[in-house]
Amino acid sequence: MMxxxxxxxxxxxxTGLVLATAWMGLHAVWPLPxxxxxxxLQPFGTDLGYTMAILxxxxxxxxxxYLVALDQRYRCRTCGRRLxxxxxxxxxxxxxxxxxxxxxxxxxxxxxxxxxxxxxxxxSQTDWHGVDDMWKELxxxxxxxx
Ligand SMILES: [Zn+2]
Numbered sequence: 001m002m003x004x005x006x007x008x009x010x011x012x013x014x015t016g017l018v019l020a021t022a023w024m025g026l027h028a029v030w031p032l033p034x035x036x037x038x039x040x041l042q043p044f045g046t047d048l049g050y051t052m053a054i055l056x057x058x059x060x061x062x063x064x065x066y067l068v069a070l071d072q073r074y075r076c077r078t079c080g081r082r083l084x085x086x087x088x089x090x091x092x093x094x095x096x097x098x099x100x101x102x103x104x105x106x107x108x109x110x111x112x113x114x115x116x117x118x119x120x121x122x123x124s125q126t127d128w129h130g131v132d133d134m135w136k137e138l139x140x141x142x143x144x145x146x
């Protein structure tokens with residue numbers, strides 16, 4: 001679980017680094033407009049080009065944070081690896097009883113993630129089911145057979 005949150009923190013730190021670099025690069029190359037210099041104005045809101053550049057930077061920031069969150073959603077909660085093997089189930093003609101969903105699994109057997117394919121009220125909550133120790137469970141089943 002610590003690894004899962006560590007990956008999130010690392011990705012957010014990387015995003016922050018990229019955005020800080022873009023911010024400093026923008027201010028290094030962007031000349032302060034004549035009116036802002038003469039009347040001691042902030043260029044944001046008074047200079048259209050600068051304001052548009054900040055808008056672009058803002059959109060980049062929102063997009064990167066969205067991608068970080070989207071990537072984090074499909075990671076194993078135990079080992080932090082990307083989840084694999086999507087399996088669709090449910091039926092579109094029976095939304096209330098067998099709502100369509102996709103199940104993902106950690107290839108190291110740490111658990112499964114259920115993601116609903118129906119988004120009626122925004123992004124749905126994911127449903128993570130951790131497995132304590134699947135090898136121990138299998139051994140117990142084998143012991144019961146004997
Ligand atoms: Zn895992």
